Amino acid sequence: MSAFDLTGRRALVTGGAQGLGEGMARALAAAGATVMIGDLQADRAAAVAAEIGGGSAHLDVTSEDSWTAAIDATVAHLGGLDVVVNNAGVEITGLLTEISVDDVRRQLDVNVLGTALGLKHALRAMRPGGAAGGGGSVINVASVAATIAFPGIAIYSATKSAIDRMTRVAAMESGKLGYDVRVNCIYPGLVPTEMGAGLASDMAEIGLFGSPEEAVEAVVGLTPSGRLGEVRDMADAVVFLASDASRFVNGAGLPVDGGMGM
Numbered sequence: 534m535s536a537f538d539l540t541g542r543r544a545l546v547t548g549g550a551q552g553l554g555e556g557m558a559r560a561l562a563a564a565g566a567t568v569m570i571g572d573l574q575a576d577r578a579a580a581v582a583a584e585i586g587g588g589s590a591h592l593d594v595t596s597e598d599s600w601t602a603a604i605d606a607t608v609a610h611l612g613g614l615d616v617v618v619n620n621a622g623v624e625i626t627g628l629l630t631e632i633s634v635d636d637v638r639r640q641l642d643v644n645v646l647g648t649a650l651g652l653k654h655a656l657r658a659m660r661p662g663g664a665a666g667g668g669g670s671v672i673n674v675a676s677v678a679a680t681i682a683f684p685g686i687a688i689y690s691a692t693k694s695a696i697d698r699m700t701r702v703a704a705m706e707s708g709k710l711g712y713d714v715r716v717n718c719i720y721p722g723l724v725p726t727e728m729g730a731g732l733a734s735d736m737a738e739i740g741l742f743g744s745p746e747e748a749v750e751a752v753v754g755l756t757p758s759g760r761l762g763e764v765r766d767m768a769d770a771v772v773f774l775a776s777d778a779s780r781f782v783n784g785a786g787l788p789v790d791g792g793m794g795m
């Protein structure tokens with residue numbers, strides 16, 4: 534059996550109703566895992582879950598109660614939990630001179646608090662004596678924005694840098710306390726999902742580039758691989774980090790950005 538095979542593994546993907554999370558859920562299922570999608574968009578999550586033979590749960594990653602319910606539903610529906618992908622996130626473009634308190638709080642809430650609660654509930658469920666109890670792998674979704682300075686995304690970049698650091702500390706705590714849960718993160722490059730395409734438009738709208746196309750060209754120009762990212766690029770990296778192929782990869786941040794962030 535291939536070390537990348539996920540047969541028998543049970544995974545929860547947050548923000549899996551669309552975009553990168555949907556691609557990650559599909560790729561994990563294609564590799565053999567059964568997958569629960571946790572998202573605010575219940576209908577879309579259920580539709581994707583039906584196509585991949587998995588389940589879905591309403592999840593607001595900023596709510597403790599919502600996490601408790603989603604983990605309970607996942608363990609009950611899938612019979613355990615081996616992989617959690619903390620993918621749900623939001624991006625609000627803006628120059629530092631124009632930030633609003635609400636926009637800063639929203640990004641901190643979903644990206645930082647949401648990932649922190651995801652780590653909390655994943656580790657509690659997967660550690661010995663937890664509802665699942667068999668150890669596993671947590672994959673956090675940071676961003677190339679945590680590794681470079683790009684204008685217009687200061688707060689978003691700060692939240693993604695926070696995810697990077699949380700990943701390292703989580704891996705350290707998990708190891709020290711014998712949880713048998715690996716914790717890693719990926720740094721995706723720009724992918725034209727709803728968020729990625731919106732970012733390019735917003736950059737043009739706030740005057741940083743002449744058009745969304747120019748913003749995209751600037752990103753591609755900074756990327757040795759010479760293209761934008763694709764959903765499957767990120768999804769395959771998540772399959773790797775979920776699988777035994779990455780068994781000795783722990784507390785790491787994997788750039789999946791065509792070299793943009795090096």
Ligand SMILES: NC(=O)c1ccc[n+]([C@@H]2O[C@H](COP(=O)([O-])OP(=O)(O)OC[C@H]3O[C@@H](n4cnc5c(N)ncnc54)[C@H](O)[C@@H]3O)[C@@H](O)[C@H]2O)c1
Binds near residue numbers: 574592624647721
């Ligand atoms: N697209 C990119 O270029 C890019 C690049 C780097 C990192 N990322 C990161 O990848 C992740 C996914 O991005 P995407 O491009 O697929 O975004 P997207 O906006 O297309 O999808 C985000 C998903 O998260 C869900 N979501 C938002 N808030 C939530 C909450 N509070 N609780 C539960 N679900 C919630 C949405 O309903 C949606 O299904 C994000 O963390 C993003 O920051 C994206």
